[in-house]
Amino acid sequence: MTEKKVGSMTVDVDAEGFMTDASQWTEDIAKALAKEEGIELTEDHFKVISFMRKDFAENGTAPSIRRLNKAGGISTKDLYSLFPDGPAKKAAKISGLPKPQGCV
């Protein structure tokens, strides 16, 4: 495990840069992580992020794209436009969650 400086904060991350302790996460960290991915966070992004964090807290895994759609009410199209080029992974990373393990 390594430590990574995000803005003025330091968080624990794995080799791929996913945070390993979801409790270290703050909205400012999310904004800084998003910037690294070239994403400027909006209210719509935070809607996804808050569902992801809530679902992770309840189930222990980052939700799949289908779950984000069915349980979170976030359409797949919106998800891809909010987090282009790898929505599930990028959204999990910015939400301070581990890399999603599912195949779908």
Add this chain to the structure above:
Amino acid sequence: MAESNKIKKVSIVISKGSFDGVYPGLIMANGARMEGIETTVFFTFFGLEAIMKKKADKIKVATVGNPAMHLPSLLGIIPGMSAFATHKMKKEMEKLDIPPVGEFIEMLSDAGAELYACKATVDMFHLTKVDFMPQVNDIINVATFYEKSAGAEIIFT
């Protein structure tokens, strides 16, 4: 991985109409979109059933001629056996959040994958555009398939 070594585009051919003929291609296509890879899926021969309005959600596991079922073919021919095996498998897949075929096609289209039906097969089976789900981009011939696959890794399933 170095950025230049990353796969940028895939073109997946789905040619079979059984459960295990359709799902791997769909999962690989969706997985590609999830990784930001440009994705085209070409449905041909019995694989066309995956994008047909009336057939997509009726795709079944073949219980005959499939050694990995560990079921003697003589039992596999019993009516209902294929439906039973399909039902069992669907239940397991639902747990993994793998959607039914029709929903999977919608999801792929929403994810930005392009879906095409093979013209030769469409003609052979006397089908038309109305037989297909609205997510299907077009009915194209092999030449167009290769044009659309320029620069892609072609995966045949």
